Amino acid sequence: MQGTEKEYMEARQQRSKTLKKIMSLVGVVSFGGTALFGMANMFKTAFQESQQVETVEVVSVEERLQKLEKGYEKVLEREPENVTALEGLVKVRLEMGDKERAIAPLEKLVNFYPDREDYKVVLEQVRLEVKENN
Template identity: 90%
Template sequence: MQSTEKQYMEARQQRSKRLKKIMSLVGIVSFGGTALFGMANMFKTAFQESRQVETVEVVSVEERLQKLAQGYEKVLEREPENVNALEGLVKVRLEMGDKEGAIKPLEKLVGLYPEREDYKVVLEQVRLEVGGKEEDGGDR
């Protein structure tokens, strides 16, 4: 009887070990599958985002500056004394190299704010540069 009980206990332990191995294997497979699915989804999303970035049109600096200048001009049509629009237009035109185009809004700023020395200084510098170019062009 003891041998039957001993065999039963051994068989039960083997089944228990087998069940533990199966449960461990199922756990490992499910964890691995979830991890692989997550990584695959992450790479798929990253790949799609990189494609979207590549297809975005590149706007040239000149086009951007031109659009900014047009925007400031539209604001000035509605509000001719808008300081922010006048300053923005001056900055954009100077960045574009259009010094002659920057003179008129600078003159308007000096007229609106005669106490602002910075406007006067920039206006004089721009006038000198524009005048210097005209003199250089006339000598040739």
């Protein structure tokens, strides 16, 4: 009887080992699949968010420049000789790529301060660029 009992115990241990291996394999595959799915979802979401952020930034920069331009124009309606507003308007229009409209406030700055060489240089550069583009 001891032989049969021993064989039974060995067979039982073998089945137990096999069952443990199968359960371990199922656990590892499940964990790996879940981790991969989570990581793929994370990268997908991050990629979509980065595209949305870039679009929002571009729109917000353009809107910000337009708001700044309107603000400087309102100041200049009340105070036509406000140097800070004139300089800001020139800068904003140049950032927007609107060089033709930057010439008028630059001319005012040169007229108000004829001894300022920096205003004259910028005015001449802008005029040349406008002529080259036309």
